[in-house]
Amino acid sequence: MRKEKEAEEKINEDSKKVEKWASKEILLNQKLDECAEKIASLGALPQVDGVYSKMSLKSLFKELEKANQHLKKYNHVNKKALDQFLSFSEQKEKLYKRKDELDVGDQKIRELMKTLEMQKVEAIQFTFKQVAQNFTKVFKKLVPQGAGYLILKTKDSEDEKDDKEVANSDAFTGIGIRVSFTGVDAEMREMNQLSGGQKSLVALALIFAIQKCDPAPFYLFDEIDQALDAQHRKAVADMIHELSDQAQFITTTFRPELLENAHKFYGVRFRNKVSHIDCVTKEQAKDFVEDDNTHA
Known part of the structure; x- marks a missing residue:
């Protein structure tokens, strides 16, 4: 019985050791995986000099310490510079392309x-x-x-x-x-x-010239013949009659020339401070302007 008890204790003790070793194995495998990932992230590793393969582990650690001390003077270097350079280079290419399009x-x-x-x-x-x-x-x-x-x-x-x-x-x-x-x-x-009369005649000539290029539907002339002599008043009246086939001309006048070829005549009277417009005959219109010229 005593031997069986000792054997059972021995088995329990060995089981605990096995569990401990198994846990340590798991941790080591995890570290191994982590190191493998880090090595993979470094990309293609440079070829190792054969000299280092012949050195002892202690010597390698010393060399590694020297290398780390040497690299410390580059601590101020931006470690993301390469990534930023690649990113900015891509942006620059896009901007150049956009500039070309613009x-x-x-x-x-x-x-x-x-x-x-x-x-x-x-x-x-x-x-x-x-x-x-x-x-x-x-x-x-x-x-x-x-x-x-x-x-x-x-x-x-x-x-x-x-x-x-x-x-x-x-x-x-x-x-x-x-x-x-x-x-x-x-x-x-x-x-x-x-x-003044010559300026009026030139202005009318310009209006009639524009009318021939771009006719308007109607024209309103207010005593355009006031400053003209009889000869020029007749010439203006003839021109208006010539253009009346393409536009309507409404004129006010105190002279007889514009009445000769007109189609409608209206008289304006002022009574009790109010203006009244009446349709009149050609003879009535002539009498009105002749009376006005006589009184003038």
Whole structure:
């Protein structure tokens, strides 16, 4: 019985040792796995010099300690610099690519702006030529013995003709008018050199010239013939009659010329501080303006 008891105690003691060794084995295997992961994370390891394989473990630890002491002076180095460099390099490539795309877009926009600017200049010059040609023709009808021209002014010269080649619409500064009431070869005059009646006639010629290019549905003229002589009043009346097929003209006048070709006549009376408008006949309208001229 005693021997059996001793044997049982021996078995229990051996079991405890086995459990202890098994636990230690598990810990060592865990450390082994951890070291294997660390080695794998280092990537491809450099080839080890054969000298170190012949050194003792104690000597290797001394060499490792020397290496660690040597590396301490590089502690200030940013260990994430490589990762940051790779990340920033990728961002830089994306930004360069985006810049190239924006450069292409910018070039296309500039080309479009250039095209639109050319079309704008062409439209200005084309419209001006039409109005200028019509102005010359209309002025000749209003003043048969005279001549009139429109001038397209630019920054380079304030006295350029309509055939001036301009690359940018900003170069245009305005439109000038030159007319002569005494003959084609006579001295041409600017607007500031004309009398009131002459200015009115030039303004009407310009309106009629624009009307021929871009007709409006109707026009309202308030005593446009007030400063004109009889000859020019008749010329204006004839021009309005000529254009009346394309637009409606409403005019107020105290002169008989505009009444000749009108279709409707209205008289305006002022009684008791109130204006009254009545439809009248052509004869009544003539009598009114003749009486007014007589009293004047």
